[in-house]
Amino acid sequence: MGGSEPRPSEGSFDLIGVVRAARQGDEQAWGLLVGEYGPRVFALARSRLRDPDMAEEVTQSVFATIAIKLREGTYDEHGKFEPWLFRIAMNRVRDVIRKAKRERAEGRLRLAASAEAVADALADDRATPEAIEGLRAVVEDLSGPDREIIELRYHAGLSFRQIADLLEEPVGTLLARHHRALRKLRAMLEKEPPAVGLAADRPKHAGESG
Missing domain, CATH: 1.10.10.10 (Winged helix-like DNA-binding domain superfamily/Winged helix DNA-binding domain)
Structure with a gap:
């Protein structure tokens, strides 16, 4: 394997070559990337979110982003594919966590408003x-x-x-x-x-x- 690109697993494939092929639209190369990193992204997301469905959504979102960036030629993290991929994954996980916190806060506000409305009705x-x-x-x-x-x-x-x-x-x-x-x-x-x-x-x- 050339360059400084780390090997995803011993004896698996030439990551630089696979990434290059995926950038050119090679579906087999893309399948290799998803097969190698998909389970690891899913495991990371599930460990943080503790929800397999949300982890699956994050995984799909991450690879959709990767596909777009590779095929549009915007990937320029040469020799750093893994850190790049997992940085995207962590950002996506953080987005989900922030959204969940925001929705819980909004839910509490709606609940409080609903309770206040019912309380007013009870008063009358x-x-x-x-x-x-x-x-x-x-x-x-x-x-x-x-x-x-x-x-x-x-x-x-x-x-x-x-x-x-x-x-x-x-x-x-x-x-x-x-x-x-x-x-x-x-x-x-x-x-x-x-x-x-x-x-x-x-x-x-x-x-x-x-």
């Missing part, structure tokens, strides 16, 4: 079944009677008269309990809005008073 007793359904995990943190009135009213869709008949309690008592339960939900949302949907992982507040 304008809660809808859809809104309550989205707060199922938070509802689980309510005490037994409060959780029961929310579930019967919004999950089961019963009227207060039907709930009164079912529980054999006065409608006025149930209305007061319902109002108290909504106040508690709103307070829980205002205290931990980003945790909506993850409340099952938090300690129960069964003894919490209104």
